[in-house]
Amino acid sequence: MSSLGRSTGTKLHILDTAQRLVAAKGFSGVGLKDILASAGVPKGSFYHWFSSKEAFGVDLLDHYFSKYLAEIDGILFAPQENGRNRLLSYCQFWRKNQEQEDPDAKCLAVKLGAEVSDMSEEMRLALKKGTSAIIERMGCVIEGGVRDGSITSTRIPHHLAETLYQLWMGASVMYKITREGKSFEEAMAATEHLLTNT
Structure with missing residues (x-):
């Protein structure tokens, strides 16, 4: 592997390690020492790639959404499925991820949305960019579902995609508060109603 490949690998390793920490503790709850210790890299490696913790936060969100979008594309654009089934499969995937204890599966939009949006304009914009990309995909699936009946x-x-995304974000926050699946059950029922309501 070239030195460029190794150095890029170091950056990705820091981001992947930090994602697990931030998903578990939040952005403010994770210090630079925590990241360095978990990633096993010196302080200089961090500042080689990130000029500040805020810059790191932006890169972390971009990295997270890049991986997440690639993963959900396999669900939202699955061949041999109609639009309704693709969208409902994504909702089931969303619920499963939120109910898991595994930090790797946690949605950083849910975890960090309220925390960092008032703290950092750059991180807010990164969240907006990532969530907008999800909503755009959902809208495409809904369009396809309308075409296939x-x-x-x-x-x-x-607009329906925006409503559904907001519905599931709200259900995720309520699940974090109650630790009960009722919020997701109601979100699924509301989703099915909205997909058929004329």
Whole structure:
């Protein structure tokens, strides 16, 4: 492996390690020492790649959303499935991830949305960019579902996608508070209603 490959690998290793820590403790709850100790890298390696903790936070969110979007593309654009089934499969995937204790599966948009949006404009914009990309994909799936007849809602697909994303974000926050699956059950019922409500 070239020196460039090794150095890039170091950056990705720091981001992957930090994602688990931040998903478990939040952005403010994780210090630079925690990241360095868990990643097993010296302080200089961190500042070689990130000029500040805020810059690191932006890169962390970009890295997270890049991986997440690649993962959900396999669900949202699965062949041989109609639009409705693709969207409901994504909702099931969302619920499963939120109910797991594994920090690797946790959604950083849910974890950090309220925490960092008032703290850092750059991180807020990174969150907006990532969540907008998810909503855009959901809108495309809804459009496809309308075309194949599996979704009968007459709402504008992108507006419906925004509503559904907000619904599931809210359900995720309520799950964190109650530790009960009722919020997801109600979100799924509301989703199915919205996909058929004309």
